[in-house]
Amino acid sequence: MQAKLSALLLAGTILAAAPAKAQEITVWDWKSGDPAAASYYEKVKGDFEAAHPGVTVNYVMQPLDQYYTLLGTALSSHAGPDLFLMNGGAQAKARIPALLRLDDKVADLRKTVIGWPEFTGADGGVYAVPLSIQGFVVYYDKKLYRDAGLDPDKPPRTWADLARVCAAIKAKGAVPCFSMGNKEGYGAEFWFSTMAANEWTAGEQQDFAAGRLKWSSPQVKAILQSWVDAGKAGWFQDGPNSTTKFMDEYEGFMRGEDANTIGLISDVAHWKQFDDFLGADDGVFRMPSPTLAADKTEGDPMMPVAGGIGYGVNKASVHADLAVELAKALAAPAAMQVFFTDTGAIASNTGVDTSKVDSPAAKAILAWLKTKGVPTAHANATAKELEEWHRQSQLLLNGEATVDAAAARLDAVQADARK
Amino acid sequence: MGSKAERRIGLLFVLPAIMLVGLFRLFPLAWGFVLSFTDSNGFGRSSFVGFDNYVAIAHDPVFRDSIENTLILIATLPVWVMLPLLLAILIHQGVPGGRIFRAVYFFPAVLSTVIIGSIFNVVLRFDGSLNAFLKAVGLVPVDWLGNGATALASLIAVQLWATFGMSLLIFMAGLSTVSTELIEAARLDGARPLQIWIHVIVPALRPIIEFVAVVTTIGVLTSMFGLIYVLTAGGPGTATTLPEFLIWLEQGKMNQPGYAAAISMVLFVILGGLAYVQIRIMSRNANL
């Protein structure tokens, strides 16, 4: 009886880990059902199955709001997928105990693919293959610049420039300077990293990533202060705390209701989407900051760039080797070419040919990627710090917290999370 | 006292329910209880940490705020029960248009949270339709969801609107079995409508009211996740963070099942206490 029961348990586990056939690779993500990414996923599946007879690739798309809950549940029930998608940074790092270390398996990719740090553990090993590169730039509406008497072809390069632009747009009174969606705290997240990109030295970025730079340090507090000041100066539209970033903020910008917005370079809210609405009026610049780190140049701001999303291999997978192969196939240049063309996501594989893109905004971003990238500060904070920064940023905008109080609270969370 | 057959068959009748509940609810609960004493991250090794998670909760200002929000929510509970009861009685008494109302009131309950969230997002956001209306009639717009003073109240109002149809339906079912002769007799004795409500209808519905009160309490504290996720994401600050949302945050986003389990246990105890108090109050009234 005992033996029968454990055999049943074992069978169940195996069945769940590799449903139906033995040679089936199950992949979890929140993207494969997206029509823009459909041909990319089909191509990888087709090519991989052709190269590995008898193997079936099974994409399971999960809704994003429950994704990590389901993933955690499946992994702790020993029934996780063979391969799964993760956001780089805090989310990937929290799941390293469940991931296969890939160092020796992806050695051939290390040179052509970028974005590894967001998938690197404390032990220095890499645990996922990055797919896309994420970064923040400011998109602006040239028409609204013209309306306010500004030169649409001279976007701000310094903080003083930006202050002048916002003053002119405010004086015109038709639209707010920045569209700001901070309902989930993402507005403050993006702000944080764009400011840190120029206010911090490379060393300070490393210190922050390691938890050595406290939130109450002058370098970090300056960013908190800039957030409060921008809000007080009336740069943002009304009600940022009830505006969602990815729906309301960007849709407002696309309707031509705001002059600037801090957007992405991959996934959504990027050049491809904005071009569609603004056409030739879709401009882009790199966000300057009020103060400048010693290793940065005035008038030549840097932009935060990091590994966006990536595929990790379940350590418990019975097909781990095949899963690694598939992860590499998903990041291969030919497949990524389709991904880039269809979705506009900037691939982490530098072998992807981007020369045919004709969007001016995309061209500018691709050029900057080569030399203007610095770490994305918030991607190196722990999930707990980020969550608390979301909360504090809303209180700061509402005037319900002071910069000192917010920094003190964040210090406590940082200390707790880095224990 | 029941007969021997009754004793045996009574147990037998409850058995399927107890087995299902035991296997899929109570056993997992016990598991969660054990989990709350570990530092589990969901996979890999975990070790027992005693009461560490509970101590950490006690010092977590976010948890404290979520309990404060829960207390505010609990204070609104009478409205959640009395509003659908009032509407059900009015429909039962033949309010003009009652047939249409009872059909239509159920619509929000059929809709998914996503649709309700999308709608109220465009209604309640700062440049939404409610503020457009307020401005049109010369009033000052309010940041309903982005302001610490109004966010929780807005969320409660939307959830109440979204779920009152269910309670209404249950009350209608209960009302349909309230003896009409009893009401007629009271009316012939010259009782006013309000007196009939208080002295005839409400006592007859007591177990149903108790049921709705307990179920609503549990529903309000355990099934508002969808709406919080869509409408406020727990903010601004912690203004709309309820324990249930915090459990999701710690378990899913923070990957701390042990910590989440400890919060769940506290929530479980709060719910049990509330249900106990409600049942006690109802039972005492019945004896009066």
Add this chain to the structure above:
Amino acid sequence: MAVLAKRERRLLWVAAVPMAVLALSCVYPVFFALNNALKTNKGYILDRFGLVTAPTLDNFVTAWQRARLGEYFVNSVITTAGAVLLLLAVSSLAGFALAMLRFPFRRFLFLVILASLMIPVQVVLVPFYRTIIALDLVNTRIGLIISYTAFFLPFSVYMMTAFYSRLPRELVEAARMDGASILQIWWNVMLPMGKPALITLGILNTLYCWNDVLISLLVLQKERTVMVGIAALRGEYTTNVPLLTAGIVLAAAPIVIIYVFFQRQIVNGIAVGAVKG
């Protein structure tokens, strides 16, 4: 309804006004969903509130195909119907016993069911899922039926108990005098008497099962249910609202049609159990 006093009539008319406003607010989402489902995504972004100008049915076609509703409907219908029937049978048995019969541990067992109602879903997910795996019920419809039954059972048993406890116990005793067995009493007396509650429970449980996403996501990973298909129409951060609303309209249609179509029968069914005083 007997002849009402004039003042009472007037009172009801006064109450009808706010009730009508509330009714309008309840209809609005239906308008919102239909209106926006007919817009293109770009059209929706540019004008969220306005009436659709160039209606298109494309969203319905896309939603039907992308959410694979054709396949998934079968799963939803089977699992929902199976679970609801099982729920009604198990809960009416248990409710009858807990409310009417006298047997040992009655109060304790009722408290156990009541307590299980208060368990937050998030925390039982992992052990629940492990149980499903151990019983080899993953990716089976019967697994989902059992899961739904287990999850919505406490509510149903509690409701049936509350409902039956309002009925006089003499009903059972009288039937016993007539020589009916307890099973016969359940079938011949309790089920007909419980019709209003059973219909209400049927409606509510149909909604819970049909609209569920989380449990279905865990148990049926290969073959999905309709609501999971719809949930997958939501984007990572942005949602194509017209497409999503079109999907929701399609998914909710059977429920709404059943409810509206059978409203008369439902209302009559709910009214039929009236106890003679």
